Amino acid sequence: MDNNVNIQGLSQQRLGKIDSAMQKYTKTGKLAGTVTLVARDQKIVHLSANGKRDLERGEEMTTDTIFRIYSMTKPITAVAALTLWEQGKFHMYDPIEKYLPELAGLKVYAGGEAENIQLEAAKSPIRIIDLFLHTAGFSYGFTNSAVDKLYKALPPLSNADSLDTVLKRIATLPLNHQPGTQWHYGINTDIIGFLIERISGMKLGEYMQKVIFTPLKMTDTAFYVPPNKVDRLAQIYGPGKNGEISVLDSPPVGDFLSDPSVHNGGGGLVSTISDYYIFTQMLLNGGEYRGQRILGRKTVDYLSSNHLPANLIPFSPTSHGEGYALAMSVTVDSGDALLMGSDGDYGWGGAASTYFRIDPKENMIVIMMSQFVPSAFYPIRHDFKNTVYQSLIDEQ
Structure with missing residues (x-):
């Protein structure tokens, strides 16, 4: 050629x-x-x-x-979720607890570490759009921040786990910041996957x-x-x-x-x-x-x-x-x-x-x-x- x-x-x-x-x-x-x-x-x-x-x-x-x-x-999970969005199964402004009630009432990190960690109430709900944008406040546990240390302390996933057990663990963790106020890479798309399972039944x-x-x-x-x-x-x-x-x-x-x-x-x-x-x-x-x-x-x-x-x-x-x-x-x-x-x-x-x-x-x-x-x-x-x-x- x-x-x-x-x-x-x-x-x-x-x-x-x-x-x-x-x-x-x-x-x-x-x-x-x-x-x-x-x-x-x-x-x-x-x-x-x-x-x-x-x-x-x-x-x-x-x-x-x-x-x-x-x-x-992540983009594949996003596309799967959008096929449900197109059907009116959820709205971007919906609070996630509407579909995943385990995540209702999450607290926000406000300072301190370990047993001295300080938490405050969320000023607004986490919306589904916040999950897509990584603005919800969830993390991945990649750093040595006070919040990420809590992520690292969670037990690893096993074959005994389910959507329900994972959501219960996530519910014990504080958010890094007030919902919608910062970009922070984290388990947001994992939670979108759980949303898809709850809505689709699959x-x-x-x-x-x-x-x-x-x-x-x-x-x-x-x-x-x-x-x-x-x-x-x-x-x-x-x-x-x-x-x-x-x-x-x-x-x-x-x-x-x-x-x-x-x-x-x-x-x-x-x-x-x-x-x-x-x-x-x-x-x-x-x-x-x-x-x-x-x-x-x-x-x-x-x-x-x-x-x-x-x-x-x-x-x-x-x-x-x-x-x-x-x-x-x-x-x-x-x-x-x-x-x-x-x-x-x-x-x-x-x-x-x-x-x-x-x-x-x-x-x-x-x-x-x-x-x-x-x-x-x-x-x-x-x-x-x-x-x-x-x-x-x-x-x-």
């Missing part, structure tokens, strides 16, 4: 820089392997695997490798299978990997003591080898890059893919629009130019962003270095899969996005 050829407005030669950027990590032993995909105008223009799926077994990375997508589960994975996976033929996306597909599941790694790559003995959210008793709507799915492409193309198409309509066009517009007030933008110190849509971020000022992109491009990433972005202005989708925790250890997502955008050569 002529390297100077223009494919859907992208330079084939420049697209080659994506593999070069990925190999900078895989050939130097920083990452085991990656799979990358770029699609524009509903055509895949780049799909490539680099490195190994499993270093110890010497297995090559392949484009049908199954990955733990962790927080890239387990989250069953509802997703019915309304998303089966219609779209997303055959490798689920809350666990069945035995006949385990050989395609990527090994998961982290940094070793001396800078080397090391197998992660205790990956987050379980082993993904059996159906968990509680489906984690915030981070529990596995998927392939091809399945996730189908999901993202459905969104870019305004809710439809190959004759299967999952959401209405205006629903997707709402899903992908910023809903944070100006005083909460950017939502984090490292998210320049970024607002927050439903369960993912959206670029509101590409001039302030420190990466190439467009106003209105939206997406999110996962804890094990997975990443996607949908750009309606360029009619383009970019997806990267890897399996390395923590996700921000290397700037691989930034390298990937920039190498994709530098490939654009057509005139707008």
Whole structure:
């Protein structure tokens, strides 16, 4: 193929820089392997695997490798919830206790630690929109704050747990802040998953299978990997003591080898890059893919629009130019962003270095899969996005 050829407005030669950027990590032993995909105008223009799926077994990375997508589960959970919203099953302004009464009367952290912790009453109810925006006040327990120490003290999930037992535990925790006043990443989308279960009467994975996976033929996306597909599941790694790559003995959210008793709507799915492409193309198409309509066009517009007030933008110190849509971020000022992109491009990433972005202005989708925790250890997502955008050569 002529390297100077223009494919859907992208330079084939420049697209080659994506593999070069990925190999900078895989050939130097920083990452085991990656799979990358770029699609524009509903055509895949780049799909490539680099490195190994499993270093110890010497297995090559392949484009049908199954990955733990962790927080890239969140947009799928959001879409599942929106199919209920479209039916009038709930409203964004509804207090969550209307559907999850276990979460009524939650207190808000007001100072102190441990036995001296001080709490105050919430000044307003947590609305369902606060769950989508991470403005409810829930946390993840990632830091050493007084509230996060309480999260860390909770017992880990087991097969004896259920939606009810998890909600009861959450109800014992204080909120980080008054509802709606700050952005704080936390278990909000997990709770949306519980909302879906209460309203639909189905387990989250069953509802997703019915309304998303089966219609779209997303055959490798689920809350666990069945035995006949385990050989395609990527090994998961982290940094070793001396800078080397090391197998992660205790990956987050379980082993993904059996159906968990509680489906984690915030981070529990596995998927392939091809399945996730189908999901993202459905969104870019305004809710439809190959004759299967999952959401209405205006629903997707709402899903992908910023809903944070100006005083909460950017939502984090490292998210320049970024607002927050439903369960993912959206670029509101590409001039302030420190990466190439467009106003209105939206997406999110996962804890094990997975990443996607949908750009309606360029009619383009970019997806990267890897399996390395923590996700921000290397700037691989930034390298990937920039190498994709530098490939654009057509005139707008």
